[in-house]
Amino acid sequence: MPGQNLSWSRRLRRPVGAGLAVTAILSLAACSSDAGEGGKTTITLSMQNADVKSADPATWAIVEAFEEANPDVDVEVSGQPVAEHLQSLSIAAQSDTLPDVFWVYKANAEEMLEGDRLMDLSPVLDETGILERLPDSTVANYTADGKVFGAPYQGLLTGLWVNNKILADNGLSMPKTFDDLLEVARTLDAKGVVTISDGASQSAFSVWQFLVWLDRFGFQDKADGLLDGSEKWDNPDFIRMYEHIAELRDAGAFSSNVSTQTYQQAVDQFLQGKAAFLDSGVWAASAIQESEVAPDADFWRGPEFSDGTGEQNIVMNVASAPLVVAKKVAEDDAKLDAVKEFLEFYYSDEGQQILVDNGQPPVTDYEPKLDPVKQSVLKTAIDETREDGVTSPESQPDLLFPVDVSNAIYDSIYGVIQDQLSPSEAAALVQKALDNQ
Amino acid sequence: MVWVSSPWKIALMVFPAFILFTAFFVYPIVYAGGYSLTDAAGFSGADFIGLDNYLALVDDPFFRRSVSNTLLILVLSVTFLVPASFGLALLMQQRVRAAGALRALLFGPAIVAPILVGLVWVFILDPRVGLLNHLVEPLGIPPVQWIGGDSLTPYSIAVVFIWASVGFAMTIFYAGLQLLPREVMEASSLDGASRWQQLRFVTVPMMRETIGIVSLLLITNVFKIFELVYMLTGGGPVHSSETLVSYMYFVTFTDQRYGSGMAIAMVVFVIGAITSLAYLALSRRGRLA
Incomplete structure (x- = not known):
């Protein structure tokens, strides 16, 4: 009977609708979770160059090598010119939607730390052995209120x-x-x-x-x-x-x-x-x-x-301006692990050699391998730092x-x-x- | 009979525009005004500091320089751009060969993005690699700091602004001239008026509204000059060629002093509003006289 059919249809509408809604919510939750497609964890990296690939090839190369070595982690790289980048961070800091890892001026990082927006990296850097590979002056430079709020982006x-x-x-x-x-x-x-x-x-x-x-x-x-x-x-x-x-x-x-x-x-x-x-x-x-x-x-x-x-x-x-990590990263174990792995790779010998291969000096105690012909120009700069009696200011x-x-x-x-x-x-x-x- | 003009229907029809106007015009001004009374600096909280940002502007030589540069560009533009574009419109009205192509040529700069206009003129005005100095060099004239020097930069910005705007203003004048009633012109001819007398006593008075609109657009555009400065000099040397908006950008986004930047924005708003209202009042008085 048409009336009966209508009644069944009405009866079905609610549970089906509810089922669809639950499915949709679960799908959205899956999308927004750190474990993305294929169980990958996504971390965001926001930099101070509009086109990171061409303007900052060292960072780009590190990210590519890291993703290759860690297929379970996806690094979403974005970038804007400095002023726009800082403006976006300022808005994101107010709404607590900061990227997971990002470049920022030291003075701004200290303000964010004061506003409880940044993670204290001391345990992470200590656990991964990064801390002991960084110059003391760099660690002191990126420490406030007993917390290490950043790690050097580049030299x-x-x-x-x-x-x-x-x-x-x-x-x-x-x-x-x-x-x-x-x-x-x-x-x-x-x-x-x-x-x-x-x-x-x-x-x-x-x-x-x-x-x-x-x-x-x-x-x-x-x-x-x-x-x-x-x-x-x-x-x-x-x-x-x-x-x-x-x-x-x-x-x-x-x-x-x-x-x-x-x-x-x-x-x-x-x-x-x-x-x-x-x-x-x-x-x-x-x-x-x-x-x-x-x-x-x-x-x-x-x-x-x-x-x-x-x-x-x-x-x-x-060390130049630091890379810092948003505090909310610590609330998500999968993301925290991914960020740890990323930092560990960035400051590993492999990561530092990638920096050198892209024209940057290492920021850890790593002794770089330089091609005397293909990297003759960079070599002159690094040699200058090794001359007798030459020291560097702390910042x-x-x-x-x-x-x-x-x-x-x-x-x-x-x-x-x-x-x-x-x-x-x-x-x-x-x-x-x-x-x- | 249904009266569309009943108060509640008028209110209903105005309501969407009112909402949009409030959201996109009134709210940003109130928001900026509120921020201008704080020490907002981006990453930390914003504390209320009263009029300190405004008082600091009085003591800021770069801000004073940006005001004087903007006013200089405004005066030069009003003095030269309005007569020049009006004259060109009159010329276009005559039977000139290839008038259409000439109109398109003159209008061209108006459709080029200001950032590109700035880029093109850098290659003309740059003291070392610019075309202009290369042209005057054979005449034994030493290189001139058209941009980037002590004094000429605001004048150069005004010239570029006039170049970029003249076609647009001319087009508005040209459209206005097309709408003038032919009978009046013919009657004045029959009365024995010369061309000059026709222009002075018939055309210009009848074009007063159009002149007002062009001048108003010009004034508001001068208060918005940013890209030209950014491309030509970046506001330098040492902020000596800043305009109000370019300096506001520097203070807000480069210096990250959002409170101070919003104070400059409010000053730009107030100066722009006062200048426009004053001009409108003068025009109205002229019409009534």
Whole structure:
């Protein structure tokens, strides 16, 4: 009977509907769980480059090798330019939807740790043996309130790449002191050659060499005082450092379009053999290796100053911003295990050699294997760190401060390079940013 | 008889627009206004600090520079862009050969993304590799810092902005001219008015509404200039070529001072609103006079 059929249909509708709903919920739960398709655990890795594969090949290669070695773990890599990346993290931190593992500035990481958004990595790093392979200074740098909140993403080995051919063609030899560099700048400027290739447009942070200069003018001794307010940035030592930048500028060391060219254009300028030095770091090694200047390329830790107040025989070879892990990872055993495995691989000898193969120095105590021909450029940089008596500061100065102070430091240096600020105005600019904290 | 204009029906019809307006216009302004009174910095909590962010702006030389740059670009644009685009529209109205192609050519920059406009002009204005300095070099003129120097950058940004906007403004003027009643023009001709007199006493007064609209669009667009600055100079050297919006971006996203950035956003909003309202009031007074 139609009426009976209708009645059965109505009776069936509820349990079938309920069954479908349960199935749907279970399916969704399965999708959102860490154990994805085929029992794989997915972890997310968020980086500070829009295209991680091309802009950060070392990280990309580590992830690929890790996935191959750990088929039960899937690493979802995403990336955005720094400002957008930080903005996304800021929103995610407020809604507790941070990626599992991500790159972030140290100052931001400390804020997140304070907000209980980050995992204390001490047990994980200890258990996996990573802790004892990292330099003490790095661990101390990434420790707050007794918790280790991060592990070094990559090494920050910075300096001046040198085109020996330009120096030789102009009858110059490799400088050692600031006066030597000044002489080189004057000679090259007279011949229309750029001495130091730098680019301020959209890349105000590209002042690595001058951050080392801060250490040569006593930054390490002053760091604690600057952080607690007992020391001033506009001190006579730093002002003297800015004066030396001004001397270099007046000697014609920088390109006339330093304001409008980007860092990438500065790199291109060097790769095309149009500048004698490039202010950069090991991340440029691969590009230099593939260019025509490779046979003539060298690496220099920068000039020593007769009036410097800090250690002179130094090269900036420190950990860059950290990789951190979201606290919610600890709430999920499968995910926590996957993250542990990932970190263990990242800091293993295999992971570190992948870094080296992609033009990055190791961040652990691993002794890298370098191909003297195919990696000749990177080798010059690593050799520089191994020279007799050469030491490294514990941290790059800008990385110790909140982002706005770091930006003020960059502005102060480029302000002098571009003749917009006098040395004392430059120092005062940073002091003002410190006062605002 | 059904009256569509009964109050509740009007309210019903306005309601969707009201909801959208509130969600996408009023709420963001109120939200930004609220944040501007805090020390929000992204990752940590936001504490109420009253008007401190606004007071800090008064003492911020980069902010003052961004205000003066924006106003400079505004003055230059209003002074040159409105007459130039109006003149071009008048020219297009004449029987010019290949007028259609010329119109398309002039309108072209308006459909190019500002970020690309900036990129193209970098290759023209760059002091070292730019086309312009290469062109003036044979004349014995030393390289000029069109962008990236102490003083010329805001002027160069204004020139690029005018170049990018002139076709759009011209098109609005051209459309306005097409709508002018022919009888009035013919009557003025019969009365013996010269071309200049026709322009001054007939065309311009009748185009006042269009001139107002173009000027208003221009003012609001100047207060939104960002990509040109970003591509041409990145706001440098040392923030000397920032406009209000580019500096707001720097403070908010690069410096991660969200509270201060929102204070700048509110200032941009207020200055833009006041300028537009003042202009509208002046136009209305002119119409009534």
